[in-house]
Amino acid sequence: MLGGGVGAVLEAVSQPTCSLILLTDGTTSPSTILKVESVVRGSPWGVGCFKVEVDGKDGNVTQAIFSRFLRQARQVRLKSRCVRVVVVCHDPVFLATFAEWSVKGRLLVWATKLLVVTSLPLPQLHALLSSHWTFSMMNTILLNLEDTPPNLRDRVSVYTHLPYTPEGAKVVRVASWTPRRGFVVREGRSLFPPKFSNFYGVEVNVTALPYPPYWNELEGPDGIKQYSGTDYFLLKSIADSLNFTINVVPTTSWAEVTQRVEERVSFMATVFHTVLPERLERYDYSWVYEYGSLDFSMAQPGIKPQWQSLYYPLTDMVWAAVLLALLITPVVLLLIIRVGEWRDGGDRVATGKVVQDVTGMLLGQNLPRRLPTVISSRVLVASWLMFAVIFGSAYRGNLTAFLTLPKYPPRAETIQELVNTADRITMPPYGIEFKNFFSKSNSQLFKRLGQLMHIVPSVNVGQQQAVDKKQAHLDAGRYQQLKIAERFIGADGTPKLYLGQESIIPGQAAWPIPHDAPFRPVLDRCLMAVIEAGLYERWNDDLLRKAQMESRRRYKQQETEKETESDSSLRSLTITHLQGAFMLLLLGLGLAGVSFFVEFLTV
Known part of the structure; x- marks a missing residue:
C-alpha cells in the first residue's frame, strides 16, 4: 500500500529528467516501494537505493554512517537535473536524525522534493514537521499511514508544514491516496505548495550593521531605530512584495552578522558581502546584485616646491626655439650695424x-x-x-595658469603603484578575511599587499590616517565615496582623498543566506526586479548627492565663521607656487653681486 501512495506522488510530480534517491532504515525493504510500477515511471532517470541502519549504535558511528550516506546522495543530486528523495521510516528518532544531518550534509535544495513515508500518530507527526528545518522549511511532504477506522484503513494521508499562513505556522493535509479512489488532492491545496510567496506579515529576522550608503541607522523618536541606505531600501521593497516585517537582530560585529545566518537565526545578512571561496564554505549568497569592488583611497598628492614652475608653461621645443632666436637675432642685427658703420662711418x-x-x-x-x-x-x-609681444603674452598667460593650477605629482592608480607607494594599508576588522586571502595568493603582488595590510577599528580611522600619513585604506568603493563626501571634502568641492582607478578585487557581491536556503528563488526574483528597474542605482545617486551637498554646506559654514577682512573665496598663492620666481631673484642678486665685485676690482 505504501508503494502505491509513493508511486502516485512521484508520478504526479514526475519530469522527463527526474531520478530518485530512496532511503530506508532497514525495517522496510526497498522492494516494497520499487515493485510498484508507478514508482519506476515517476523516476525515468533511475533510482539510487540507500539503507542506513543506526539502531543501537552510538553517536559517533551514527554520525559516520549518515555522513557517508549524505556524501554519496549529494553527489547523485549534484549530477542530476531533477531529484526526488524518498525516506521510508517509522521511527521518529531516525527521522529527526535524518532531518538534522540532511542540513549539515546539504542534501536538499528547494528544487529537491522530499517525500517522507511513515506511520506516526498525528500529534507526533505535527511535532516532527514543526520542529526541524528540513521538514518545516524545505519542499517536503509526509505520507502517513494513519490508524483510521476499518473502512478507511488503506488510506494514506499527505501532510505538509506551512510556516506562513494567515493563521500562523501549521501542518495541513494536502492530499490522500487509497487503492480504490487513487490519489486525490484536496480542493484549494497543491501537492508541494509554495511556502515563501507570502509571509502574511510575520517578522523575518535579518542581520546588518551600519555601512553607509548601504545601511545606516539613526535614533528615532522614543529611542526606536530608523534605517536607511540602498540595501535597506532594497530589503524594504522585497518585504513589501513578500508581505513580511523586518526584524533586525542585534549584533556587535560583522563576524556575528554572518554567524547568525549560518545558525539560521537570521534569514539573511542584508548588507552586501563580496563572494570569496572561504565564505562559501560557511554560507551561500543570494543573486549577485552588486559589483562589490574593493577599492583603495589615498590622499591627493601635495604640490612640492619646484623651481621648474617657471619652466613648465612652455614645452622644451619652444624654449629651444626661443634660445635659438635669441642667439641668431643679435648676430643678424650686429651684421647690419657693422655694414652701416663700414659704409657711413x-x-x-x-x-x-x-x-x-x-x-x-x-x-x-x-x-x-x-x-x-x-x-x-x-x-x-x-x-x-612683435615676436617679443606674442611670446611674452603667451608665457604670462600660461604662467598664471600654472601658478594657480599647478602641476601635481603623479598619483597611485593601480595595485602595483599602490604597493610601491604606500607604507601601510589599512582595512576595517572584517578585512582579516581579505588579508588571509591575499597572503595565500600565488601572486607576489597580492602577497605583498597582504603584508602591508593592517586592521583599524573603522573606515573613519583608516581614511584619517590616509590623509595624515603616507597610507592607503581599503574598503568598498561606494562606501568610501560616501565617507569622503561626508568628511573629506572642502567648501569648493575638492576632495582630500581619491579612489584608485584599479580595483583590488573587482568581484561580485550579494547577501549572505543559509546554505541551500529554500526561499532563495523567491528572494532572487525580487532582487532582480528591483535591480533591473534601476531603483538601486537611483537610491545610491540620491544618497551620495545628499551627502556631498551637506558636506559642502558644512564646510562653507565653517569657512564663513573663519572669515576676517579678506575674501576667503579668493585663492592666495603660496611660496610653493612662487618658489621659482624667488629662486630666479636670488640667482639674479648673486650674479649682480659677482659682477659688482669684478667691476670693483678691475676699476
Whole structure:
C-alpha cells in the first residue's frame, strides 16, 4: 500500500529528467516501494537505493554512517537535473536524525522534493514537521499511514508544514491516496505548495550593521531605530512584495552578522558581502546584485616646491626655439650695424650693447635709441618686438595658469603603484578575511599587499590616517565615496582623498543566506526586479548627492565663521607656487653681486 501512495506522488510530480534517491532504515525493504510500477515511471532517470541502519549504535558511528550516506546522495543530486528523495521510516528518532544531518550534509535544495513515508500518530507527526528545518522549511511532504477506522484503513494521508499562513505556522493535509479512489488532492491545496510567496506579515529576522550608503541607522523618536541606505531600501521593497516585517537582530560585529545566518537565526545578512571561496564554505549568497569592488583611497598628492614652475608653461621645443632666436637675432642685427658703420662711418657700437638691447626687448624693456635708424635694422627690430609681444603674452598667460593650477605629482592608480607607494594599508576588522586571502595568493603582488595590510577599528580611522600619513585604506568603493563626501571634502568641492582607478578585487557581491536556503528563488526574483528597474542605482545617486551637498554646506559654514577682512573665496598663492620666481631673484642678486665685485676690482 505504501508503494502505491509513493508511486502516485512521484508520478504526479514526475519530469522527463527526474531520478530518485530512496532511503530506508532497514525495517522496510526497498522492494516494497520499487515493485510498484508507478514508482519506476515517476523516476525515468533511475533510482539510487540507500539503507542506513543506526539502531543501537552510538553517536559517533551514527554520525559516520549518515555522513557517508549524505556524501554519496549529494553527489547523485549534484549530477542530476531533477531529484526526488524518498525516506521510508517509522521511527521518529531516525527521522529527526535524518532531518538534522540532511542540513549539515546539504542534501536538499528547494528544487529537491522530499517525500517522507511513515506511520506516526498525528500529534507526533505535527511535532516532527514543526520542529526541524528540513521538514518545516524545505519542499517536503509526509505520507502517513494513519490508524483510521476499518473502512478507511488503506488510506494514506499527505501532510505538509506551512510556516506562513494567515493563521500562523501549521501542518495541513494536502492530499490522500487509497487503492480504490487513487490519489486525490484536496480542493484549494497543491501537492508541494509554495511556502515563501507570502509571509502574511510575520517578522523575518535579518542581520546588518551600519555601512553607509548601504545601511545606516539613526535614533528615532522614543529611542526606536530608523534605517536607511540602498540595501535597506532594497530589503524594504522585497518585504513589501513578500508581505513580511523586518526584524533586525542585534549584533556587535560583522563576524556575528554572518554567524547568525549560518545558525539560521537570521534569514539573511542584508548588507552586501563580496563572494570569496572561504565564505562559501560557511554560507551561500543570494543573486549577485552588486559589483562589490574593493577599492583603495589615498590622499591627493601635495604640490612640492619646484623651481621648474617657471619652466613648465612652455614645452622644451619652444624654449629651444626661443634660445635659438635669441642667439641668431643679435648676430643678424650686429651684421647690419657693422655694414652701416663700414659704409657711413661713425662711432662703433659695442657687441655687448647689441646683445643687451635685443635681450631687453624680449623681456619688455624700453626700445633703446642707440640702435641705427636704417630701414633694414628697423624691420628686424619691429619683427623682434612683435615676436617679443606674442611670446611674452603667451608665457604670462600660461604662467598664471600654472601658478594657480599647478602641476601635481603623479598619483597611485593601480595595485602595483599602490604597493610601491604606500607604507601601510589599512582595512576595517572584517578585512582579516581579505588579508588571509591575499597572503595565500600565488601572486607576489597580492602577497605583498597582504603584508602591508593592517586592521583599524573603522573606515573613519583608516581614511584619517590616509590623509595624515603616507597610507592607503581599503574598503568598498561606494562606501568610501560616501565617507569622503561626508568628511573629506572642502567648501569648493575638492576632495582630500581619491579612489584608485584599479580595483583590488573587482568581484561580485550579494547577501549572505543559509546554505541551500529554500526561499532563495523567491528572494532572487525580487532582487532582480528591483535591480533591473534601476531603483538601486537611483537610491545610491540620491544618497551620495545628499551627502556631498551637506558636506559642502558644512564646510562653507565653517569657512564663513573663519572669515576676517579678506575674501576667503579668493585663492592666495603660496611660496610653493612662487618658489621659482624667488629662486630666479636670488640667482639674479648673486650674479649682480659677482659682477659688482669684478667691476670693483678691475676699476
